Amino acid sequence: MLVLVATNELQGTVDGDYACTVEGELVTPVVAECASPARCGCNMGFPGLASSRAVTTAQVVDLPHISEEQMREVVEDSLERDGWFDLAGEACQRELVDEHLECIAAVCAAFPIGTVVGRNGTEVFSRSPGLPDLRAA
Ligand SMILES: [Zn+2]
Known part of the structure; x- marks a missing residue:
C-alpha cells in the first residue's frame, strides 16, 4: 500500500530541516x-x-508487503506507546487511528510515488524538484 516514510533525501535544503527518525521508518502527517x-x-x-522522533522530509512510497490492517496496528501501537490513548475512550481511540490513516492516504493520493514532501502546519507540499506544485491540506 502507499505509505509515507522518513527520508534523508533533500534533507538540509530548507532552513530548520531535521531528521531524528530512522531512514525508511513509517511516518504520519498528523x-x-x-x-x-x-x-x-x-x-x-x-x-x-x-521511533517517536520526527523528520521534516517524508517520501511517498509503495510498500506492497504492508497491509491496511498492519498499518492500522502500527498507528495504534505508536499512539498507545506515546500516551495518546491514556485519556481517550475506545471510540475516540478508533477515531484517532482513522484520522491518521485517512491523512496518510490523502497525502499519498495527492503526489506521485517517490515524491519527497514537506509539511507546514496542516499543509503538505512537494519538495521534489520538477514536480507540479501539488498541495494536500
Ligand atoms: Zn513544538
Missing part, C-alpha cells in the same frame, strides 16, 4: 503541535511511528 511550533520546528515535522 501532529499535535506545541504552543510555539515555528520556533521548535514541530510545524514542519512528520512523527515517526516507530
